[in-house]
Amino acid sequence: MSDILELLVSAASSGCIYGLVALSYLVMIRPTGIINFAVGEWAAVGLFAAFFLLTNRWLPLPYALALIAAVAFTGLIGWGTQRIAVRPLVEKGAPILGPILALLGMLAIFRESISLIFGPDPHNLPAPFGLRQVSLGPFAGTPRDFFIIGCTAAVFVGVWLFFERTVWGKAFEAVALNRKAAALMGINLRRVTVAAFVGGAAIAGFAGVLYSLTAPRDFLMGLPLAVQGFSALVVGGVGRVEGAILGGMILALAEQLTARYADQIGIPSGMSLGVPFLLMIVFLLARPTGLLRPKEAAA
Amino acid sequence: MTRAAPWLAAAAAMIAVAFLLKDFGYYSDQYRKLMLWVALALGFNFLFGIAGQVAFSHFAFYGIGAYAVVILTFKAGLPLGVAVVLGLALCAVLAIAVGIAATRLEGFYLALATMAFAQLFLVVLTEGGAVTGGAGGIANYRLPALELGGRRFTLTGPYYTSLIALVLLATFFVFWRLDRSYFGRACRAIRDNPEAAAAMGVDVARTKIVVFTVTSVLAGAAGMAYAFVDNIVNPPVFGLENVFLLLFMVIIGGSGRHAGAVVGAILLYMLPYVLTPLIGHHQALVFGIVMVAAMLFRPDGLVGVYDRLRARYGRGAA
Numbered sequence: 001m002s003d004i005l006e007l008l009v010s011a012a013s014s015g016c017i018y019g020l021v022a023l024s025y026l027v028m029i030r031p032t033g034i035i036n037f038a039v040g041e042w043a044a045v046g047l048f049a050a051f052f053l054l055t056n057r058w059l060p061l062p063y064a065l066a067l068i069a070a071v072a073f074t075g076l077i078g079w080g081t082q083r084i085a086v087r088p089l090v091e092k093g094a095p096i097l098g099p100i101l102a103l104l105g106m107l108a109i110f111r112e113s114i115s116l117i118f119g120p121d122p123h124n125l126p127a128p129f130g131l132r133q134v135s136l137g138p139f140a141g142t143p144r145d146f147f148i149i150g151c152t153a154a155v156f157v158g159v160w161l162f163f164e165r166t167v168w169g170k171a172f173e174a175v176a177l178n179r180k181a182a183a184l185m186g187i188n189l190r191r192v193t194v195a196a197f198v199g200g201a202a203i204a205g206f207a208g209v210l211y212s213l214t215a216p217r218d219f220l221m222g223l224p225l226a227v228q229g230f231s232a233l234v235v236g237g238v239g240r241v242e243g244a245i246l247g248g249m250i251l252a253l254a255e256q257l258t259a260r261y262a263d264q265i266g267i268p269s270g271m272s273l274g275v276p277f278l279l280m281i282v283f284l285l286a287r288p289t290g291l292l293r294p295k296e297a298a299a
Numbered sequence: 300m301t302r303a304a305p306w307l308a309a310a311a312a313m314i315a316v317a318f319l320l321k322d323f324g325y326y327s328d329q330y331r332k333l334m335l336w337v338a339l340a341l342g343f344n345f346l347f348g349i350a351g352q353v354a355f356s357h358f359a360f361y362g363i364g365a366y367a368v369v370i371l372t373f374k375a376g377l378p379l380g381v382a383v384v385l386g387l388a389l390c391a392v393l394a395i396a397v398g399i400a401a402t403r404l405e406g407f408y409l410a411l412a413t414m415a416f417a418q419l420f421l422v423v424l425t426e427g428g429a430v431t432g433g434a435g436g437i438a439n440y441r442l443p444a445l446e447l448g449g450r451r452f453t454l455t456g457p458y459y460t461s462l463i464a465l466v467l468l469a470t471f472f473v474f475w476r477l478d479r480s481y482f483g484r485a486c487r488a489i490r491d492n493p494e495a496a497a498a499m500g501v502d503v504a505r506t507k508i509v510v511f512t513v514t515s516v517l518a519g520a521a522g523m524a525y526a527f528v529d530n531i532v533n534p535p536v537f538g539l540e541n542v543f544l545l546l547f548m549v550i551i552g553g554s555g556r557h558a559g560a561v562v563g564a565i566l567l568y569m570l571p572y573v574l575t576p577l578i579g580h581h582q583a584l585v586f587g588i589v590m591v592a593a594m595l596f597r598p599d600g601l602v603g604v605y606d607r608l609r610a611r612y613g614r615g616a617a
Contacts, residue, residue, distance in 0.1 A: 102594035105590030116581055231415075270425060281415045284408060285400055285404075
């Protein structure tokens with residue numbers, strides 16, 4: 001029994017990271033329709049920026065400040081990415097595939113830049129609260145698991161409030177529902193796109209920082225994380241913020257259950273690597289809107 | 300006669316190169332791989348550039364072809380010819396299954412579903428135990444001897460290189476003919492506007508499935524040729540990185556044009572030789588920059604640049 005509860009805590013913490021990556025996609029897809037595969041690379045940027053800020057010789061920052069600065073830096077990278085690879089194509093009226101493919105080029109640029117600067121070795125952030133086991137009621141886990149879960153909950157509440165309670169959030173929704181009508185109502189599409197990419201990048205950067213708390217990561221971490229995050233998004237549905245975290249949790253739970261119990265029924269436990277792909281295929285084909293339906297437009 | 304002449308000349312030239320390189324093992328090996336990349340790029344160009352399907356499963360079918368021929372020949376003990384036919388049939392069956400499922404998806408969602416399929420294939424290879432050899436793959440096999448008219452002979456060295464040249468030319472011929480047929484025009488029509496194509500009487504779903512199947516089976520055929528180049532098949536060769544490279548090749552060369560695929564494949568295959576002394580093993584950085592630049596400034600690729608230059612300075616300018 002305690003075995004299962006422990007598995008739940010560790011699944012919840014990796015589910016949180018998948019959920020954050022899914023949220024990063026969602027923030028960009030809703031208003032622009034662009035699936036940005038470079039989110040994994042942004043996560044790597046966030047992680048390596050935090051690593052650099054914490055451990056550099058000249059001005060090592062305190063932990064919390066380094067994380068915030070790294071997330072802000074990733075947001076800046078997000079602005080740069082959309083300025084270079086998205087805005088010129090959108091303004092030229094290129095089909096939506098144009099920016100998506102250009103962003104794949106950016107993915108290669110980010111990845112190689114990181115490997116050029118930091119080398120091929122894996123890096124990780126020092127754990128913020130040590131590694132001893134702590135218990136929270138019946139749930140046992142490491143402090144970092146609870147740190148990841150708490151931070152993710154805060155981000156999701158923040159983004160949910162943004163979409164539901166602010167004028168900017170309403171503008172995002174309006175653009176998602178009908179781009180042309182939204183523009184005619186005086187919403188600045190360019191600004192919404194910038195906000196989507198900066199916000200998406202900051203979320204991805206934060207996901208990368210949290211991701212490195214669980215294990216050392218190298219410059220190749222981006223693409224697998226991007227795939228897992230997208231799989232979570234497909235499971236949960238692109239329509240709603242809650243979908244991202246729900247998808248992340250389902251994916252992480254399915255992965256961990258396969259990794260732990262599959263060989264008891266004769267499937268190699270390494271097959272858990274295939275779980276995100278299997279879920280993605282099943283949901284794309286059988287339920288392309290994901291588990292949660294998008295809300296109907298208010299009449 | 301006149302129509303066959305260019306093809307015969309190309310075959311003769313490519314085979315001549317194969318024999319010129321026969322004493323230079325390394326270059327001969329690179330020549331074989333370059334030809335296989337060109338064959339893959341031609342197929343990917345037909346799928347992506349002409350039919351407008353962004354499918355990331357192209358390298359998976361290359362891998363399925365390679366693994367199928369090796370497993371059927373050396374694990375199941377079938378004769379090579381039977382293994383080749385069965386392997387191609389397997390590629391076709393899988394491609395039809397994926398293709399039918401994929402007709403429900405549009406745009407980049409197709410890319411993601413096919414990518415998931417390709418990655419699932421890699422996981423199966425890695426976890427396949429004794430059948431696929433796991434992460435290390437299968438090695439230590441040789442092309443079995445063929446029997447023709449009671450004589451046994453093995454294709455080695457320049458003869459095998461010539462075989463690859465013929466596979467490449469056959470691939471090119473198939474795509475070239477398809478492109479100039481009703482089928483090719485239907486593909487382009489679907490790429491540009493599926494509703495309009497359907498209204499003009501094109502069977503959109505069937506055309507999409509056939510395109511996907513033909514390109515995937517030919518990728519499988521190239522994979523079979525690859526299996527005896529290095530005499531080893533292992534999972535990393537068929538990974539996602541390579542299909543991105545294929546996409547970059549086609550876009551940088553000029554998507555939708557056979558010449559673009561050939562130019563892009565040759566350029567991106569050769570570029571690392573120039574770049575490695577300059578920046579080490581970070582060629583992908585340059586590929587990424589060129590890719591973004593191509594998307595921004597010349598979506599029709601290098602072939603488009605050539606067309607422009609010729610229109611401005613060439614014979615057509617008058």
